[in-house]
Amino acid sequence: MQIVRSLAELNSFPSPSVVSIGNFDGVHCGHRMVVASVIARAREIGARAAVVTFDPHPAHILHNTSRLPLITPLAEKLELLDQTGVDLALVLPFTEELRLWTARQFAERVLRDGLQAVEVHEGETFRFGHRAEAGIDSLSQIGRELGFLVRAYEPYILRGAAVSSSRIRTLVSTGELPQARALLGRSFSIHSTPASGRGYGTRYTVPTVNLAPYGDLLPAHGVYITTLRVGTGDQARVFRGVTNAGNRPTFGADSFAVETHLLDFEPIDLDETSPLEMTFLYRLRGEQRFPNPEALRAQIGLDVRRAQRYFTLCDALHVSLH
Incomplete structure (x- = not known):
């Protein structure tokens, strides 16, 4: 997947496109349904499959009184989009200038001139332009004038409700991880590094790892069954564990940490x-x-024994942990 971070860069990649626009936070089942249709249609007509997203998330600019915790920060979001098979991701800096663009300006500059869109695929609740002025009907009308078709999708319904990033955020933040997994299509995970000042050396021999401070979405405070992947690629190691995410109140003053006891630990670099x-x-x-x-x-x-039973059952039933 090509990653382009400005409209000017698109001049190097001229090609008609089938496009979807969105924040794609979580790259959940609903997102992947639309992206799969974009890819299928692009292959059918010999066009490029493209997605448009924003950095930072518009909510961080429009609602700056409190920062929206992301399910997938940008690097993880792009990795998940890459796995769908999409050809190009346009990551637009969400600046004050972009925030003030009208719907028509956005369509002309991004869809027509930048991506040479021939089709745009969006959920039927899609809104865009300054103050979210325009919806799917306006996009369709603009598309007829600018030369692209619009396909609208009904919400992806799972377990009686529409799949959405906000619904997943609520499930994770209340610790309802199996329900969040169903909507994401995978288990919820975060990417981080070890906490500083913990004595990590070249060869680590203690079966407890603390994560560095993490600013995006975490589950509710509590104790969880987890896995921890250390490293990347073929050299990565995956350990099963029990993780405390919280303030460790037994030790007095608040001292928030995401601390994992690794059940099948072996010394690692x-x-x-x-x-x-x-x-x-x-x-x-x-x-x-x-x-x-x-x-x-x-x-x-007790927590460790419950986790061991959980993993034993997953192994017996051949349940994927990811």
């Missing part, structure tokens, strides 16, 4: 730049304050 992917599978319990460290250790033993 690890430093503070090592790429980590934490996959959250199931919430064992909420955050608790224990009367003393001994009570905490006893509960951790």
